[in-house]
Amino acid sequence: xxxxxxxxxxxxxxxxxxxxxxxxxxxxxxxxxxxxxxxxxxxxxxxxxxxxxxxxxxxxxxxxxxxxxxxxxxxxxxxxxxxxxxxxxxxxxxxxxxxxxxxxxxxxxxxxxxxxxxxxxxxxxxxxxxxxxxxxxxxxxxxxxxxxxxxxxxxxxxxxxxxxxxxxxxxxxxxxxxxxxxxxxxxxxxxxxxxxxxxxxxxxxxxxxxxxxxxxxxxxxxxxxxxxxxxxxxxxxxxxxxxxxxxxxxxxxxxxxxxxxxxxxxxxxxxxxxxxxxxxxxxxxxxxxxxxxxxxxxxxxxxxxxxxxxxxxxxxxxxxxxxxxxxxxxxxxxxxxxxxxxxxxxxxxxxxxxxxxxxxxxxxxxxxxxxxxxxxxxxxxxxxxxxxxxxxxxxxxxxxxxxxxxxxxxxxxxxxxxxxxxx
Numbered sequence: 003x004x005x006x007x008x009x010x011x012x013x014x015x016x017x018x019x020x021x022x023x024x025x026x027x028x029x030x031x032x033x034x035x036x037x038x039x040x041x042x043x044x045x046x047x048x049x050x051x052x053x054x055x056x057x058x059x060x061x062x063x064x065x066x067x068x069x070x071x072x073x074x075x076x077x078x079x080x081x082x083x084x085x086x087x088x089x090x091x092x093x094x095x096x097x098x099x100x101x102x103x104x105x106x107x108x109x110x111x112x113x114x115x116x117x118x119x120x121x122x123x124x125x126x127x128x129x130x131x132x133x134x135x136x137x138x139x140x141x142x143x144x145x146x147x148x149x150x151x152x153x154x155x156x157x158x159x160x161x162x163x164x165x166x167x168x169x170x171x172x173x174x175x176x177x178x179x180x181x182x183x184x185x186x187x188x189x190x191x192x193x194x195x196x197x198x199x200x201x202x203x204x205x206x207x208x209x210x211x212x213x214x215x216x217x218x219x220x221x222x223x224x225x226x227x228x229x230x231x232x233x234x235x236x237x238x239x240x241x242x243x244x245x246x247x248x249x250x251x252x253x254x255x256x257x258x259x260x261x262x263x264x265x266x267x268x269x270x271x272x273x274x275x276x277x278x279x280x281x282x283x284x285x286x287x288x289x290x291x292x293x294x295x296x297x298x299x300x301x302x303x304x305x306x307x308x309x310x311x312x313x314x315x316x317x318x319x320x321x322x323x324x325x326x327x328x329x330x331x332x333x334x335x336x337x338x339x340x341x342x343x344x345x346x347x348x349x350x351x352x353x354x355x356x357x358x359x360x361x362x363x364x365x366x367x368x369x370x371x372x373x374x375x376x377x378x379x380x381x382x383x384x385x386x387x388x389x390x391x392x393x394x395x396x397x398x399x400x401x402x403x404x405x406x407x408x409x410x411x412x413x414x415x416x417x418x419x420x421x422x423x424x425x
Contacts, residue, residue: 023171024178024265029210032079033179039078039111040179041067045187045318050291051304056313057193061304062184065296065324069103070131071252072180072322073167076202077104079176080165081112089114094162096120096153098146098199098251099128100323101167106137117162119153121145125251127327145246146199147256168202169259178206184318185214192315195303197322198222198231198273199253205262207320208269219271221310223302225250226275231258231266235273239263249278249334252299252323279341280305286338288321297326298334343401345374348418350411351389362392365414369407372397393421 022028043063051059064072081089092115095105102118109116116137120129121144133139142152146167157164166173180203184191194211196204201222208220224232225248234241242257258266281298284305288294296304303319310317326334339345352358359378366373375395398404411418 023175024206024209026210026213028175029178029182029206029213032075032176033182035079035082036075036176036179039068039074039108043067043183045184046292048292048319050287051307051319055307055310055317057307057310057315057317059307060188060191060316060318061292061294062180062318062320063294064180065294065300065321069100069107069135070323070325071100071103071297071300072177072203072320073097073100073104074107075104075179076167076170076173076176076206077101077165078108078111079179080170080172081105081108081114083172084163088163092117092160092162093165094119094153094157094160095165095167096146096150097167098149098254099124099132099325100252102128102132102137102139103135103325105165106132106135110136117153117156117160119143119149119156121149121251123251125325125327125330128325131325145254145256147242166259168200168205168255169261170202171261174202174206174209174262174265176206177203178210180320181207181210181214185211185218188316188318190316191215191218191318193219193221193310193312193317195221195223195274195306195317195319197250197253197299197302197320198224198258199228199255199299201231201258201262201266203320203322204231204270205259205265208271209265212269220269221272221274221306222266222270223274223276223306225253225281225299225302226277228254228256229273229275230255232273232275234258234263235267235270238267248298249281249330250276250298250302252297252325253302274306274309276302276305276309282334282338283341285334286342289335294321295324295326295331296321297323300324343398343404345395345397346404347375347393347395347421348408348411349391349393349421350416350418351391352416354390359392361414362394362411362416365410365416366394366396366407369410370399370403371407 045060227248228246284301377393379391
């Protein structure tokens with residue numbers, strides 16, 4: 003659910019170079035610099051999502067960036083502000099994938115060495131693409147926070163320059179350039195939805211949006227199983243979760259950033275949390291209605307649209323990334339079809355006599371159901387002539403069509419029972 007938070011006064015925060023970030027001048031500077039490496043991700047109006055939510059919904063497709071995510075913005079801007087001496091030391095960061103590719107790509111552009119520490123469960127596509135940009139990849143730990151500790155150790159040991167993926171005001175300034183583009187494309191935007199992992203993107207976008215137009219509402223969206231920012235805001239201080247569990251690996255962070263937290267407190271208008279089940283359905287919506295691949299973290303804002311308690315507003319959903327491996331994609335599609343009652347499995351008992359299977363199949367065919375899997379268990383009972391079990395997995399158009407098929411089978415005396423489907 004969305005939770006409103008009272009804005010608090012905040013003094014400017016300075017970085018090591020004594021330059022104040024997150025000012026309008028710095029956002030303008032960053033916007034010009036990142037144009038060298040970013041693709042045009044102009045807003046895309048979604049007729050489908052608009053009809054579903056009662057708002058005018060626009061997508062900001064950052065999954066179309068060259069590295070597959072918005073992270074190229076903050077990484078490139080950060081490295082552009084560094085001294086040549088710091089670049090020559092070599093750069094290191096920790097990331098679940100998207101920041102890794104952003105740093106690797108930007109480091110290559112500046113001719114700097116990059117070392118990336120990634121959690122061991124990072125999707126293969128993110129690991130391989132990071133290596134493809136010339137970075138050295140170190141796999142360590144179960145979640146981002148473990149990888150970050152290792153990266154800091156290596157930075158100390160090897161003398162590398164560490165680039166934090168979100169708790170860095172320069173990086174957050176680079177990410178905030180998204181808001182500049184949104185307002186340029188849609189000057190009258192009412193609400194911007196941004197995913198939250200550690201909070202860098204939400205910091206940049208919310209801070210700049212408020213500077214451009216204080217009336218713009220910026221809502222952060224977190225996985226329910228990794229809601230570190232929501233908990234921290236409730237407590238009024240940065241809190242570390244004991245553990246995280248979510249399919250949105252890009253936002254699986256236990257502790258939000260310390261430096262960016264005051265900006266979140268001041269500029270973010272609320273938090274929405276999303277379950278993994280909702281992300282699965284959102285993936286299916288994006289593939290079928292927009293022919294667009296977005297990773298689970300990038301889908302947080304799409305899933306959050308139905309939780310907004312507003313109507314007839316101009317809403318922008320930031321699709322933060324699209325780096326998803328094929329195996330994960332296949333699993334998400336299958337589970338999305340199950341969740342939408344587009345695929346389901348029934349179990350029914352029938353006598354082991356010729357023609358029984360034909361009767362069942364005929365009923366399903368008459369109702370336009372499409373059988374995709376059959377399991378005929380003759381050993382369900384010791385008396386095969388009395389009953390054998392038949393499990394049928396089939397496709398339907400949705401809940402109403404599924405109901406029609408089941409009612410038709412019941413009318414013919416088959417007594418179907420819904421069971422867990424597996425493909």
